[in-house]
Amino acid sequence: MRDDPSVVALVARAAGSDEGAWHEIVxxxxxxxxxxxARYQLSGADIEDVRQTVWLxxxxxxxxxxxxxxxxxxxxxxxxxxxLRVLRASRKCEPFGGxxxxxxxxxxxxxxxxxxxxxxxxxxxxxxxxxxxLPENDRRLIxxxxxDPPLPYAQISGILGVSQGSIxxxxxxxxxxxxxxxxxxxxxxxxxxxxxVTTPGGKPRG
Amino acid sequence: MDNRSxxxxxxxxxxxxxxxETVPDEVLFAALREAIAAREDVPPDFVAAAKNSYxxxxxxxxxxxxxxxxGQEPVAGLRSESASIRALSFVSAxxxxxxxxxxxxxxxxxxxxxxxxxxxxxLDGDTVAAPVDEAGCFAVEPKPxxxxxxxxxxxxxxxxxxxxxxxxxxxxxxxxx
Numbered sequence: 001m002r003d004d005p006s007v008v009a010l011v012a013r014a015a016g017s018d019e020g021a022w023h024e025i026v027x028x029x030x031x032x033x034x035x036x037x038a039r040y041q042l043s044g045a046d047i048e049d050v051r052q053t054v055w056l057x058x059x060x061x062x063x064x065x066x067x068x069x070x071x072x073x074x075x076x077x078x079x080x081x082x083x084l085r086v087l088r089a090s091r092k093c094e095p096f097g098g099x100x101x102x103x104x105x106x107x108x109x110x111x112x113x114x115x116x117x118x119x120x121x122x123x124x125x126x127x128x129x130x131x132x133x134l135p136e137n138d139r140r141l142i143x144x145x146x147x148d149p150p151l152p153y154a155q156i157s158g159i160l161g162v163s164q165g166s167i168x169x170x171x172x173x174x175x176x177x178x179x180x181x182x183x184x185x186x187x188x189x190x191x192x193x194x195x196x197v198t199t200p201g202g203k204p205r206g
Numbered sequence: 207m208d209n210r211s212x213x214x215x216x217x218x219x220x221x222x223x224x225x226x227e228t229v230p231d232e233v234l235f236a237a238l239r240e241a242i243a244a245r246e247d248v249p250p251d252f253v254a255a256a257k258n259s260y261x262x263x264x265x266x267x268x269x270x271x272x273x274x275x276x277g278q279e280p281v282a283g284l285r286s287e288s289a290s291i292r293a294l295s296f297v298s299a300x301x302x303x304x305x306x307x308x309x310x311x312x313x314x315x316x317x318x319x320x321x322x323x324x325x326x327x328x329l330d331g332d333t334v335a336a337p338v339d340e341a342g343c344f345a346v347e348p349k350p351x352x353x354x355x356x357x358x359x360x361x362x363x364x365x366x367x368x369x370x371x372x373x374x375x376x377x378x379x380x381x382x383x
Contacts, residue, residue: 014263022260030253031244038247049372051252052329052353055259056370062263124241131238146239175231192229192237 011068025071026055032072032121033079039113040083046090050082072118080109123191130181138174145171261331267357267365270296270303296356296368303358303368312349314356316342322360329353329370 010028013021033054037047057078065071084107131139144156157164178184229237273295293306305314314324319342326334330352338344338358353372359365 014260017264019260022263023257026253026256030248030256033256034248034252035244047252048255051255052259052370052372055256056262059259059263060269120240121244123237124244127238127241128245131241142238146235146242148239175234178234189229192233 007071008068011062011065011071015062015065022059025058028125029072029075029121031124032075032117035121036076036079036114036117037083039117040080040087042083042086043090046083046086049086050079053082054079072122073114076114076118076121077109080114084109119191123187126183126187130178130183133181133183134174134177138177141167141170141174142178265357265367267367268298268300268363270298270301270366270368272369273297273302294371296366298366300363301358301360301366303356303366305356305368305371307349310348312346314344314346316344316358316360318342320360320362322358324359325357326350326354327357 010021010025014025033051037050042050054075058075061074065074131142134142141156141160144151144159151159153164153167157167160167162170293304296303296305301320302317303314304317305312307313312326316322316324316338319340320338321340321342322338324336324338324344324346326336326346328350332350332352334346334350336344336346338360353370355370356368357365358367
């Protein structure tokens with residue numbers, strides 16, 4: 001999963017001059033960068049700072065990444081490091097130097113948090129890619145089935161203009177196609193096990 | 207069928223029906239919901255700005271690294287984008303660029319001294335050019351508000367490009383001298 005050949009290919013193309021490949025990299029990994037910023041509860045201006053440093057840094061590193069497959073790791077680590085840097089900078093500028101016990105000011109990047117964010121982001125990217133490859137009817141059905149609060153089959157059948165009895169079999173065929181998607185190859189049970197650690201700010205507790 | 211072929215059968219069954227085949231529908235739906243939400247959480251301008259960064263790909267110039275930042279402790283490696291700058295020093299293989307902010311002006315000097323031009327590129331896409339005099343000095347006015355980088359053209363060698371610099375005026379208002 002971590003040696004995703006498609007990432008290697010994307011990095012190689014973006015390191016050439018394929019802007020489309022760069023856009024794909026951004027589409028795929030923006031949620032990873034964003035989610036780590038959210039963990040550190042950064043303000044809007046601080047998020048912008050981190051965003052600039054991370055993506056501009058990656059543009060300059062594209063040709064130098066020794067292992068393109070390690071791109072998600074590079075992104076996650078750089079983002080977390082930059083989050084800590086802007087937090088430290090804003091603490092330093094508070095009157096009276098901010099709270100001396102504030103662990104964010106001295107914390108190091110937590111490797112377990114990084115790992116967890118990467119695995120989740122990779123799984124989510126694969127699921128989105130698999131979904132995007134489905135025929136349009138399948139995607140519509142899945143969107144309806146995912147509605148929150150859930151829509152009754154009667155309503156789904158009304159929207160799709162099919163009989164209520166056919167929704168179940170349609171759903172079965174559609175999920176079977178999704179499960180066969182090559183994008184989902186290599187996902188393991190662990191990828192579907194809930195249990196994200198939700199330590200705010202990545203601060204070590206205890 | 208003996209135990210061994212049972213084991214083999216189980217192994218191949220397991221391989222054929224790996225977790226994406228066996229994970230219950232509801233778990234798959236929950237994961238799909240999370241995957242879609244994770245993408246929708248990201249503001250469109252965050253994605254757009256990240257995409258625009260590609261404009262800085264393959265710039266044909268030598269990169270100058272930040273060597274000194276008066277607003278910070280000594281800096282290790284490339285770290286341009288930091289707190290309130292008053293004086294910054296960038297070093298490339300062939301020259302160094304000293305920059306400081308005085309009032310509303312960005313003053314700089316190329317060392318060793320040589321004439322040329324300097325361009326200030328902001329992240330917003332603006333470019334301001336200024337001449338570099340015989341003493342290697344240049345002035346850019348007004349000072350940039352968005353992150354910027356400098357590109358120096360001098361006759362004798364390839365262009366030199368600094369890292370990005372952010373003036374964090376929202377945190378600090380450097381004393382005017």
